[in-house]
Amino acid sequence: MLTKRLALAGTAVAAALALGLAGCSADASASGGSSTDGGSVDAATATNLDAFGGLEGLQEAAKAEGALNVIALPRDWANYGAVLDAFAEKYPEITINEATPDASSAEEIQAAENLAGQDTAPDVFDVGAAVALASTDQFAPYQVATWDEIPEALKEQSGLWTGDYGGYMAIGYDPDAVPEPTSLDDLLGADYKGKVAINGDPTQAGAAFAAVGLAAVQNGGSVDDFQPGIDFFGELQKAGNFVKIDPTPATIASGETPVVFDWDYLNVGYGKDLEGQRNWKVTILPGTGYAGYYNQAVNVDAPHPAAARLWQEFLYSDDAQNLWLAGGARPVRAEAMAEAGTIDEDLFKALPTVPGETVVPDADQAEAASTLLGEKWASAVQ
Amino acid sequence: MTSTTLPRARSRSRFAGSGSVLGLVPFTAYILLFLALPTVIAVGTGFFDGDGALTFDNITALGDPVLLATFGNSLWLSALTAVVGALVGALFCYALIGAKPTGVLRSVVDAASGVLAQFGGVMLAFAFVATIGIQGMITVLLRDRLGVDIFANGVWLYDVPGLILPYIYFQVPLMIITFSPALESLKPQWAEATAMLGGGIGSYWRHIGLPVLLPSFLGSLLLLFANAFSSFATAAALTSQGSQIVPLQIRSALTSETVLGHENLAGSLALGMIVVMVVVMTLYALLMRRTARWVR
Numbered sequence: 270m271l272t273k274r275l276a277l278a279g280t281a282v283a284a285a286l287a288l289g290l291a292g293c294s295a296d297a298s299a300s301g302g303s304s305t306d307g308g309s310v311d312a313a314t315a316t317n318l319d320a321f322g323g324l325e326g327l328q329e330a331a332k333a334e335g336a337l338n339v340i341a342l343p344r345d346w347a348n349y350g351a352v353l354d355a356f357a358e359k360y361p362e363i364t365i366n367e368a369t370p371d372a373s374s375a376e377e378i379q380a381a382e383n384l385a386g387q388d389t390a391p392d393v394f395d396v397g398a399a400v401a402l403a404s405t406d407q408f409a410p411y412q413v414a415t416w417d418e419i420p421e422a423l424k425e426q427s428g429l430w431t432g433d434y435g436g437y438m439a440i441g442y443d444p445d446a447v448p449e450p451t452s453l454d455d456l457l458g459a460d461y462k463g464k465v466a467i468n469g470d471p472t473q474a475g476a477a478f479a480a481v482g483l484a485a486v487q488n489g490g491s492v493d494d495f496q497p498g499i500d501f502f503g504e505l506q507k508a509g510n511f512v513k514i515d516p517t518p519a520t521i522a523s524g525e526t527p528v529v530f531d532w533d534y535l536n537v538g539y540g541k542d543l544e545g546q547r548n549w550k551v552t553i554l555p556g557t558g559y560a561g562y563y564n565q566a567v568n569v570d571a572p573h574p575a576a577a578r579l580w581q582e583f584l585y586s587d588d589a590q591n592l593w594l595a596g597g598a599r600p601v602r603a604e605a606m607a608e609a610g611t612i613d614e615d616l617f618k619a620l621p622t623v624p625g626e627t628v629v630p631d632a633d634q635a636e637a638a639s640t641l642l643g644e645k646w647a648s649a650v651q
Numbered sequence: 652m653t654s655t656t657l658p659r660a661r662s663r664s665r666f667a668g669s670g671s672v673l674g675l676v677p678f679t680a681y682i683l684l685f686l687a688l689p690t691v692i693a694v695g696t697g698f699f700d701g702d703g704a705l706t707f708d709n710i711t712a713l714g715d716p717v718l719l720a721t722f723g724n725s726l727w728l729s730a731l732t733a734v735v736g737a738l739v740g741a742l743f744c745y746a747l748i749g750a751k752p753t754g755v756l757r758s759v760v761d762a763a764s765g766v767l768a769q770f771g772g773v774m775l776a777f778a779f780v781a782t783i784g785i786q787g788m789i790t791v792l793l794r795d796r797l798g799v800d801i802f803a804n805g806v807w808l809y810d811v812p813g814l815i816l817p818y819i820y821f822q823v824p825l826m827i828i829t830f831s832p833a834l835e836s837l838k839p840q841w842a843e844a845t846a847m848l849g850g851g852i853g854s855y856w857r858h859i860g861l862p863v864l865l866p867s868f869l870g871s872l873l874l875l876f877a878n879a880f881s882s883f884a885t886a887a888a889l890t891s892q893g894s895q896i897v898p899l900q901i902r903s904a905l906t907s908e909t910v911l912g913h914e915n916l917a918g919s920l921a922l923g924m925i926v927v928m929v930v931v932m933t934l935y936a937l938l939m940r941r942t943a944r945w946v947r
Binding site: 372373374375376379396397399400403463464469470471472473474475477478506509510511512513514515523524525635639640642643644646647648650651 | 717720780784785786804805806809810890891892893894895903906907908909910911912914
């Protein structure tokens with residue numbers, strides 16, 4: 270079913286994330302088709318810009334298609350609203366159709382399967398690591414022009430999926446309601462009674478899964494052993510501090526969820542949404558940090574194959590990478606851009622400080638953890 | 652579908668008696684296409700794995716302790732809210748017996764019940780969050796004025812116990828809608844006859860009222876049970892952890908982005924729900940057979 274050839278060792282990712290380390294060297298990408306004029310290219314089989322004879326050829330082909338279908342891109346997620354608007358402004362001839370912004374990664378793939386062959390099927394995906402690894406049959410390989418600047422550990426070698434932006438699991442909190450949490454144990458105290466939420470159910474949502482992962486590595490466990498993380502939330506439940514409602518800007522604004530485990534860029538986004546209504550601070554706990562990247566992929570049955578590839582080229586351009594950065598996310602080309610001086614330095618410096626050590630579970634570890642959560646989670650938090 | 656046009660002149664003689672059958676065709680087609688077929692397809696997926704090969708793994712997976720606990724939660728929650736809703740609703744109906752069937756009070760109660768019985772999902776969840784949530788109006792009022800913290804032992808509103816109140820909220824009006832016609836069938840003459848023969852109010856209810864009402868009461872109770880058992884949206888909006896009831900487990904199997912490859916488990920979970928309903932319906936049918944002796 271899936272080939273697990275992913276060397277996502279924590280160290281590799283730490284290297285990718287940490288500032289000032291040399292970028293990974295990448296092998297030169299094999300060039301795909303021959304250069305022809307944009308009109309007669311089969312965009313669906315193009316694996317890079319060469320097939321279109323360069324960016325202009327791709328732009329022509331995409332404009333001829335005239336539409337792009339995206340799915341599961343909430344406008345307040347990693348600044349996606351601005352990314353979509355920037356693309357629309359740059360290519361007014363291409364209509365963007367946004368479907369179900371709040372869908373899960375798994376639902377994106379289902380939508381592609383259910384709508385296969387119809388012109389409403391999604392052209393591109395933005396999926397979590399587990400779904401990316403399990404759904405390679407649904408992807409068409411494509412390597413963007415800036416392929417070499419993307420760290421090896423964060424992309425599939427043929428370009429079936431490519432890391433796009435990532436972040437650390439962080440704790441957002443309302444400083445007017447609770448003191449700043451400096452460790453997991455703080456959250457078990459009386460100050461946090463009925464106040465701590467995670468974004469979804471870890472057996473369903475990637476962000477919640479990562480919250481348990483962070484609790485595990487902070488609580489004597491590791492990415493190989495999520496049990497201490499489950500135990501922590503069990504204790505949180507016993508203490509009466511765990512509030513089981515899905516946090517949204519609305520629940521934060523109303524004071525229903527004053528402490529939220531979520532990706533740092535989402536927590537930063539909540540703060541921006543609520544400016545003037547609620548104070549919202551974001552902290553990354555000292556000690557081991559837990560990071561995760563989302564991934565881009567092109568639908569193998571994309572109804573607009575050229576537009577799908579143009580969208581990829583756009584996302585990995587300096588402009589779009591900086592837009593993600595403005596949303597508090599760490600764009601995948603951050604390091605190369607920092608070296609080239611194309612990154613927005615102010616924004617880059619404003620990101621929460623990275624912990625000394627960073628872990629990311631690989632495919633096998635993630636699968637073992639999700640099996641464990643499936644067995645243990647429901648009863649642990651009852 | 653192809654429609655056959657019949658030669659008019661001869662249809663009378665040739666197809667006499669089939670008119671009633673023909674009249675049923677649209678309804679039957681509708682039921683088959685929109686209810687039976689999707690059910691069969693959905694449940695059928697439970698017998699295949701992700702690659703389309705026959706397997707019984709999804710059926711045996713129903714014996715998993717987590718899923719059994721989920722079925723247990725669904726059962727007690729549905730049974731409890733059905734019984735409470737039925738009793739409270741029946742009392743309401745009884746209280747309304749005296750009101751004129753065409754009067755203002757009855758019209759208002761009927762209209763309100765019609766609306767509230769369908770009041771569920773995100774709206775209902777939000778209504779409860781806004782009133783008895785952590786920052787809800789009533790919660791804050793109790794906390795600040797009376798020093799009562801309803802969430803002293805944890806925030807139960809977002810757990811399974813927190814579903815009891817919202818479920819009862821739509822169960823009671825549904826009971827009123829379905830049960831009040833039965834109460835109207837009690838003829839005043841029966842009460843008069845009882846009085847003539849020297850019976851009191853107690854013997855009237857014991858020998859006449861309850862036996863006559865029991866089948867309708869049980870029927871309504873069954874409807875309420877099914878209504879709660881299959882409710883999804885309210886729970887989905889209120890409880891986010893652990894997928895504690897079966898419909899939430901079905902969602903989890905279909906849409907999880909962390910536990911993958913369980914899509915077909917949804918089919919066997921649906922089968923499990925159907926089995927539960929068949930068992931409950933069978934019990935109901937047996938009860939009805941017993942009670943039918945009193946209702947001639």
